[in-house]
Amino acid sequence: MAALKLSKYICVTSVGPADVAIFSTRSGALYTLGAREWDALTHGDFLEKIPRNSIELLMEASILVSSDENELNSILDLSKESIESDHVLDVVITPTAQCTLGCNLSDFGGYCGQDHKNELMSDATINGLCLQIERLIQPKHRRLLISWFGGEPLLAVNIIRSITEKLITIARQHNLTYQATLTTGGTLLTASMATTLYEELSIRSISLTLDGPKETHDLRRCTKSGKPTFETIAKNIDSILALPRLDRLKLALRCNVDSRNIEEVDSFINYIEDKAWAPRVDVYFALVHPWGERTNAEFAIDTIRFAKKEIDWIERLISLGGEPELLPPVRTFVCRVVTPNRLVFGHDGLIHRCTETPLAKISKFNDVVGTVNSVSPLPTSYKSWSWIDDIENGRYPCTSCEMLPICGGGCPLSWLRRSDVPCPSFKHNLKERINIQLKVKKNSINTCDEYQQPHAYSAAGMAKAFFGEDSEEYKCLALLDENLSIVRAQVAQGFYHNGKAQLLELSRERSSYANNYMARKFFNVMIEGTKSYVFYKEKDHKRLVQSVVNSLEALASISRNIELLDVRPAQVQVLLNYASSCARLNITTSICSKIQRYLCNGKELKFSTITLNSIETVTGWEGDRALFLDQVKEIQSDRLSDHGLKS
Structure with a gap:
C-alpha cells in the first residue's frame, strides 16, 4: 500500500x-x-x-x-472540472426594480443595499433575455433552473408569466428539465398567489423573510411608508400551509440577524413553536452583511458570537420537528460568479454574475458581462473570474483553511472589496454540529421499525435525506430517478430494446458524478435497481443474481460511509424483490413489512451474507441463496408467531 x-x-x-x-x-x-x-x-x-x-x-x-x-491543488482542480462540466443552466431574473419594503431606507435603519425604482422589464428585454438564455444552452446541460429575484418579483407577475411560457418551450425543445424558485418579501404572497405560482408558473420553492418577532421585524422590514408587515406575512404563511394542494410547495423562512435583533431570536422561535411552522417551513438564520454602498458596520456582530447562538437555535428547531442543515455539503465551486452557466439578468437588460449587483451601487466593481442585446458570445470559461487562481496563489486566507471544500471561500465579492471577512458560521461551530448530528442519528426516524413503505424503497429518497432537497446532487439524482422510471415503464410494456438503450445512455452519465463519490454511490444503486428489473423481465437469471449482488454491495458501501442512514430496509428490499420476482414468492405488503421488522429488529441483519456491520463483499450470496429463500418462506409461513410477528 x-x-x-x-x-x-x-x-x-x-x-x-x-x-x-x-x-x-x-x-x-x-x-x-x-x-x-x-x-x-x-x-x-x-x-x-x-x-x-x-x-x-x-x-x-x-x-x-x-x-x-497536494490537497489544495486537488481541490482546486476538482473545482475547475466541476465548473466546466456543470450541467445546470442556472439563471436569476429580476423582472422589476420595484419593492414593497423599506428595509433599504435609512429612516427605518435599513440594511438592504438596493436602489428601488418604479421600473419593469420591457417586452424588448424579455425577448432578448429568452434569446440569450437559448444561446447559452450547451450539449452538457440537463436542467434549466430559473430563480425569480428582486426588488419584489411579485409586482411583476405578468412578466414572470410571459417569460415562463417562453422558457418552458425552450427547455422542451432542448430536452431540459425546467425548474423555478422565487424570493419574495412575503407581503404579496397570499394563498391565491402561491397557488398561481405553483400550479401555473412551475415554481416549486419560495423564500421569504421575517426578521424576528413582530416588534423587531416591523421596525426594519416595514413598507416604504412605515406600515408594519409582520402580521401580513405570517397570515400568508398560515394560509399557504392550510392548503393541501400546496403541500409540495417548499417554503424557506430567512431571519436576518444583526446586533439589533440577535437577542430576540429566541422569542421568534417561540412564535414559530406556537405556529407549528418548524416541521413544514425551512427556517434558517443569516448574518447581515455589507450590501452595495451600505457597510452595515454599525449593526455588525462577531461571527463567533453568532455561531454560538446559532447552535442553540438549531437545536431548538430540531426539538420542534424542524430539519435545519447541520453538516454543510461539499461545494465544488464557491458561487455563481465563477461559472459561466449561472448568470443574473437585470430588469434593464444588463447581465451580471452576482445577485447583489443589479440594483445596488458598488464602487470600483463592475460584474456586467453583457446585455440581452449582446451579439458576441458571453463568457464560457471559469477564467472569466480569477477567484480560483487567486486562492491557488494565496491571495486570500482560504488557501490555508481546512473549511475550503465546504465553504468555497465565502463571498468573492466581499474579499475583493475588503468589506468584511465572509467566513461562514459553521467554521466556528462545526464540532457542535457534528455532535448534534450524532444525537439526531440516535433518534432518527430512518429506522427500520418505523419504515412504513416496504415496497417503495427509493435510493432517490435516501439521497434526499443525505444531501438535502435543494442540493444539486439530489436534484440530479431525482432527475435520474424520473428517467429510470421511464425505462422501467418501457420494459414493462415489452419495449426491451428501447428501454435497454436508454438505460445504457443513462449509465454513461456516471462521469457526471465523478466529483462527488457519495453521489456516485447513489447513482450506482439506482442504475443497478433498474438493471435488476430489466434482467427479471428478460428472464436473465444469471445477470439478475449479479445485479442483486451489486445492489447489496453498493448499499453496504453507502452504509459504511454514511453512518446517519439506516440502509438495512433497503438491503432487505433488494432481497425481497429478488425473492418476489425470481423465486415467485407471493410477498404481500403486509408480509413484507413484517419480514422487514423481523430482519432489522437487532443491530444486524440476520442473514450472514448481508450483515450490516461486517459486509465487505457478498461472494457467499450464490451459496446462501437457497438458505435465504428458505428463511423467507419460513417467516412467510403460518409460523409467523414463532418470530414474534403476530398479525
Whole structure:
C-alpha cells in the first residue's frame, strides 16, 4: 500500500469518553473511531494498527490521502472540472426594480443595499433575455433552473408569466428539465398567489423573510411608508400551509440577524413553536452583511458570537420537528460568479454574475458581462473570474483553511472589496454540529421499525435525506430517478430494446458524478435497481443474481460511509424483490413489512451474507441463496408467531 497521510481537510471532535468523530470536508463523510484507532492515525502508525478494510474506507472518504498529494491543488482542480462540466443552466431574473419594503431606507435603519425604482422589464428585454438564455444552452446541460429575484418579483407577475411560457418551450425543445424558485418579501404572497405560482408558473420553492418577532421585524422590514408587515406575512404563511394542494410547495423562512435583533431570536422561535411552522417551513438564520454602498458596520456582530447562538437555535428547531442543515455539503465551486452557466439578468437588460449587483451601487466593481442585446458570445470559461487562481496563489486566507471544500471561500465579492471577512458560521461551530448530528442519528426516524413503505424503497429518497432537497446532487439524482422510471415503464410494456438503450445512455452519465463519490454511490444503486428489473423481465437469471449482488454491495458501501442512514430496509428490499420476482414468492405488503421488522429488529441483519456491520463483499450470496429463500418462506409461513410477528 502506498504511503499515506492524514488529510488536512478534516474536523475532529470527541464523542463520549473514548471515541472521536471525524468529518471530512473534502468528501462530506462522517466517521466515528475508537481512541486507539485515532491515536494510530495521529501518530502515523495506522498501517500496523488499523485493519486494511478500514484504511480503504478512510481513503475513500479522503480522510487518509496519498502522502505526496497536494490537497489544495486537488481541490482546486476538482473545482475547475466541476465548473466546466456543470450541467445546470442556472439563471436569476429580476423582472422589476420595484419593492414593497423599506428595509433599504435609512429612516427605518435599513440594511438592504438596493436602489428601488418604479421600473419593469420591457417586452424588448424579455425577448432578448429568452434569446440569450437559448444561446447559452450547451450539449452538457440537463436542467434549466430559473430563480425569480428582486426588488419584489411579485409586482411583476405578468412578466414572470410571459417569460415562463417562453422558457418552458425552450427547455422542451432542448430536452431540459425546467425548474423555478422565487424570493419574495412575503407581503404579496397570499394563498391565491402561491397557488398561481405553483400550479401555473412551475415554481416549486419560495423564500421569504421575517426578521424576528413582530416588534423587531416591523421596525426594519416595514413598507416604504412605515406600515408594519409582520402580521401580513405570517397570515400568508398560515394560509399557504392550510392548503393541501400546496403541500409540495417548499417554503424557506430567512431571519436576518444583526446586533439589533440577535437577542430576540429566541422569542421568534417561540412564535414559530406556537405556529407549528418548524416541521413544514425551512427556517434558517443569516448574518447581515455589507450590501452595495451600505457597510452595515454599525449593526455588525462577531461571527463567533453568532455561531454560538446559532447552535442553540438549531437545536431548538430540531426539538420542534424542524430539519435545519447541520453538516454543510461539499461545494465544488464557491458561487455563481465563477461559472459561466449561472448568470443574473437585470430588469434593464444588463447581465451580471452576482445577485447583489443589479440594483445596488458598488464602487470600483463592475460584474456586467453583457446585455440581452449582446451579439458576441458571453463568457464560457471559469477564467472569466480569477477567484480560483487567486486562492491557488494565496491571495486570500482560504488557501490555508481546512473549511475550503465546504465553504468555497465565502463571498468573492466581499474579499475583493475588503468589506468584511465572509467566513461562514459553521467554521466556528462545526464540532457542535457534528455532535448534534450524532444525537439526531440516535433518534432518527430512518429506522427500520418505523419504515412504513416496504415496497417503495427509493435510493432517490435516501439521497434526499443525505444531501438535502435543494442540493444539486439530489436534484440530479431525482432527475435520474424520473428517467429510470421511464425505462422501467418501457420494459414493462415489452419495449426491451428501447428501454435497454436508454438505460445504457443513462449509465454513461456516471462521469457526471465523478466529483462527488457519495453521489456516485447513489447513482450506482439506482442504475443497478433498474438493471435488476430489466434482467427479471428478460428472464436473465444469471445477470439478475449479479445485479442483486451489486445492489447489496453498493448499499453496504453507502452504509459504511454514511453512518446517519439506516440502509438495512433497503438491503432487505433488494432481497425481497429478488425473492418476489425470481423465486415467485407471493410477498404481500403486509408480509413484507413484517419480514422487514423481523430482519432489522437487532443491530444486524440476520442473514450472514448481508450483515450490516461486517459486509465487505457478498461472494457467499450464490451459496446462501437457497438458505435465504428458505428463511423467507419460513417467516412467510403460518409460523409467523414463532418470530414474534403476530398479525
